[in-house]
Amino acid sequence: xxxxxxxxxxxxxxxxxxxxxxxxxxxxxxxxxxxxxxxxxxxxxxxxxxxxxxxxxxxxxxxxxxxxxxxxxxxxxxxxxxxxxxxxxxxxxxxxxxxxxxxxxxxxxxxxxxxxxxxxxxxxxxxxxxxxxxxxxxxxxxxxxxxxxxxxxxxxxxxxxxxxxxxxxxxxxxxxxxxxxxxxxxxxxxxxxxxxxxxxxxxxxxxxxxxxxxxxxxxxxxxxxxxxxxxxxxxxxxxxxxxxxxxxxxxxxxxx
Amino acid sequence: xxxxxxxxxxxxxxxxxxxxxxxxxxxxxxxxxxxxxxxxxxxxxxxxxxxxxxxxxxxxxxxxxxxxxxxxxxxxxxxxxxxxxxxxxxxxxxxxxxxxxxxxxxxxxxxxxxxxxxxxxxxxxxxxxxxxxxxxxxxxxxxxxxxxxxxxxxxxxxxx
Amino acid sequence: xxxxxxxxxxxxxxxxxxxxxxxxxxxxxxxxxxxxxxxxxxxxxxxxxxxxxxxxxxxxxxxxxxxxxxxxxxxxxxxxxxxxxxxxxxxxxxxxxxxxxxxxxx
Numbered sequence: 001x002x003x004x005x006x007x008x009x010x011x012x013x014x015x016x017x018x019x020x021x022x023x024x025x026x027x028x029x030x031x032x033x034x035x036x037x038x039x040x041x042x043x044x045x046x047x048x049x050x051x052x053x054x055x056x057x058x059x060x061x062x063x064x065x066x067x068x069x070x071x072x073x074x075x076x077x078x079x080x081x082x083x084x085x086x087x088x089x090x091x092x093x094x095x096x097x098x099x100x101x102x103x104x105x106x107x108x109x110x111x112x113x114x115x116x117x118x119x120x121x122x123x124x125x126x127x128x129x130x131x132x133x134x135x136x137x138x139x140x141x142x143x144x145x146x147x148x149x150x151x152x153x154x155x156x157x158x159x160x161x162x163x164x165x166x167x168x169x170x171x172x173x174x175x176x177x178x179x180x181x182x183x184x185x186x187x188x189x190x191x192x193x194x195x196x197x198x199x200x201x202x203x204x205x206x207x208x209x210x211x212x213x214x215x216x217x218x219x220x221x222x223x224x225x226x227x228x229x230x231x232x233x234x235x236x237x238x239x240x241x242x243x244x245x246x247x248x249x250x251x252x253x254x255x256x
Numbered sequence: 257x258x259x260x261x262x263x264x265x266x267x268x269x270x271x272x273x274x275x276x277x278x279x280x281x282x283x284x285x286x287x288x289x290x291x292x293x294x295x296x297x298x299x300x301x302x303x304x305x306x307x308x309x310x311x312x313x314x315x316x317x318x319x320x321x322x323x324x325x326x327x328x329x330x331x332x333x334x335x336x337x338x339x340x341x342x343x344x345x346x347x348x349x350x351x352x353x354x355x356x357x358x359x360x361x362x363x364x365x366x367x368x369x370x371x372x373x374x375x376x377x378x379x380x381x382x383x384x385x386x387x388x389x390x391x392x393x394x395x396x397x398x399x400x401x402x403x404x405x406x407x408x409x410x411x412x413x414x415x416x
Numbered sequence: 417x418x419x420x421x422x423x424x425x426x427x428x429x430x431x432x433x434x435x436x437x438x439x440x441x442x443x444x445x446x447x448x449x450x451x452x453x454x455x456x457x458x459x460x461x462x463x464x465x466x467x468x469x470x471x472x473x474x475x476x477x478x479x480x481x482x483x484x485x486x487x488x489x490x491x492x493x494x495x496x497x498x499x500x501x502x503x504x505x506x507x508x509x510x511x512x513x514x515x516x517x518x519x520x521x522x
Contacts, residue, residue: 034330040380045423045437048486054419186410187330202331205443205485256331334484345433345494355482359448363482369473373433373492377475380484382446 027180028195028247029255032188037202041254049131049200049252052124052207056132059125065116071129074113079136086137086249090238092150098231099153099238103130103209121228127207131198134251142195142249144242157239160232166223187256193244194237196253203256210237298361300388303354306361307392307402310352316400321393323353323403332383332409339391340376341401348375350394357387383409418442420515424493424501427520431494434519436467436474438489438503446481462487464506469519470499495521 030038040046060071060078075081089102100108106129110116119126146154161172175184176192183189197210204212211233215225226232307316324338341348346368353363363381375393383389390404419441428434440462447459461481467474474493493501502516 034326034328036326036336037330039336040334043437045421046439046488046490048439048441048488050421051419051439051441051486054421200486202333205333345492358482359446360481362478362480364480365478367476369468369475371469371472371474371493371495373435373474373494376492377477378488378490380488382482382484384448 024246026193026244026247027191028193028250029190030196030250030253032181032190033254033256037254037256041196041250047200047252047254049198049207049254052128052131052198052200053135053252055124055128056130057128059129060132064110065114067113067115069114071109078132082133082136084137084140086134086251087140087143088145090234090241091145092148092153094149097149099150099234101210101234101237102133103211104234106130106133122209122212124207127198127209130209131207131252134198134249137249138251139248141246142241142244144238144245146242150238153235153238154242156232157235157237157242160236161239161243166218166221168221170221172217192240193247194240195244195247196250196255198251199253199255201255207252210240297384298354298356298358300356303356303361303390306354307352307390310392310394311400314398314400316392316402318402320395320401321351321391321403323389323391323405325389325405325407327405327407329383329407329409332385334380335383335409336378337381337389338376338378339393340374341393341395343375343395345372345374346370347396348393349396351375351377352392352394353381354390354392355381355383355387356390357385358382359384363389383407385409417513420503420513422501422503422515422517424517424519426518427522428495430521431496433492433494436491436493436501438467438487438491440487440505442485442487442507444479444481444483444485444487448481460508462505462507465489466504467491467493468502468504469493469495470497472496474501495519497521 030041033041040048044050057078063070063073072078086102089105090099092098093100093105103126106126107118111118119129164171164174172192175189180189180191194210197213198207200207201213211228214233214236218225320343321339321341324340325335329335337353339351339353341351348368350368351364351366354361355363364377364379366377368375386408388404388406390402393401395401421439423437425434442462443460444462445457445460447456449457451457459481461479461483463479465477465479475491477489479487495501498521499519500516501519502514504512504514506512
């Protein structure tokens with residue numbers, strides 16, 4: 001009897017260890033990374049993402065475009081103005097009538113308010129600015145809205161997440177909801193939360209956005225990746241961010 | 257025909273795997289193209305030779321130098337490495353690091369100067385495959401010390 | 417000019433070892449990779465790096481393609497007097513870049 005109880009406790013402990021509960025069993029990709037990768041993220045002086053943050057910091061104060069205004073010119077001190085901002089993106093833009101990502105908002109500011117040329121997608125400058133703004137929310141819980149005009153886009157994102165795609169005919173949900181925590185070719189399948197983007201990925205040997213990762217995922221299931229301006233990517237980003245609500249922002253994260 | 261089953265063909269033997277070189281030749285012949293040459297790999301003999309070129313006939317002891325590397329590598333593109341020597345600052349002339357399974361065996365060569373605060377260095381290195389990494393410390397008194405770590409790399413870095 | 421981050425304490429005690437962490441934004445192209453057409457991507461790395469404190473060498477390093485992209489180095493230095501902690505590196509193109517931070521000795 002005691003042996004059975006001990007065995008039951010041992011099994012429960014074995015299953016329970018390593019599961020970090022953010023209220024409802026959510027695990028950040030950080031929790032599935034190795035000790036060394038986590039150490040790389042934890043030390044700002046060793047985290048390569050800060051090379052991009054430094055660039056973003058410089059751009060924040062640089063006058064740009066026809067307006068000759070810098071981000072600081074309108075927003076002032078970054079920490080004060082941008083604190084908590086990344087926790088709410090993607091968010092609904094009433095003028096556009098659809099959700100917008102943080103990258104999209106930065107791009108909108110540059111082209112419409114600064115009168116500067118658009119920053120190329122996935123450029124160091126765009127990654128730098130997004131990482132710098134994201135950093136101001138580091139440690140704060142994701143808090144993406146789910147009600148109001150954003151609802152239909154959130155539902156579209158959820159449907160995409162649950163739709164089988166590609167020659168492998170796999171949906172995001174199959175791996176990242178049902179099989180998260182199990183192993184695929186030596187790596188642990190993460191729950192796939194975007195709480196650290198833009199992040200430094202060891203596989204890329206560089207910095208990248210969520211869009212870059214999503215294109216990798218789609219290629220991974222042998223599906224045609226959505227173009228960078230596709231509404232599907234916005235809907236998927238929105239659903240992923242909402243799904244990560246409660247997890248803390250880790251930008252700039254480091255992942256394998 | 258009665259009901260007893262008769263095999264339609266003789267059961268096939270499982271194919272005998274061709275040696276790698278033979279397989280490549282067959283593939284090349286079939287496709288009519290030359291496969292891009294696989295990158296050359298370093299090997300333990302090459303590393304031994306490089307170490308001998310540094311130490312000459314001097315003996316190499318184990319001890320004093322510690323090579324810190326994870327035994328199981330999550331991604332070979334950036335593996336955290338620390339080399340440290342249990343000796344006072346100023347007494348270590350140089351550190352050398354070799355990887356016997358990378359395309360090129362040399363990783364890092366470091367000469368300490370008078371403003372060095374401690375004989376240690378941390379960096380991140382690329383490891384192409386599971387292999388043995390060796391650190392060699394050259395002390396000011398002319399002695400040599402080595403440490404090695406045999407590790408498993410779960411994702412290739414240099415070799416595509 | 418590539419971005420360089422040098423992290424070190426602003427104030428140190430005379431001749432007391434202090435830790436320096438260095439990050440350099442460089443792809444360290446190994447020369448082993450191939451592009452989507454199968455063509456070898458040429459090697460393009462930082463091959464020499466020297467760190468000095470107020471003119472005295474902390475170390476001289478030869479880096480090889482096995483050093484990861486965006487090289488990170490953590491090491492210990494000592495300062496006899498206030499001065500510049502300087503990092504000078506040279507790449508395969510022959511370009512040399514120098515970055516420094518001020519270290520104040522109490």
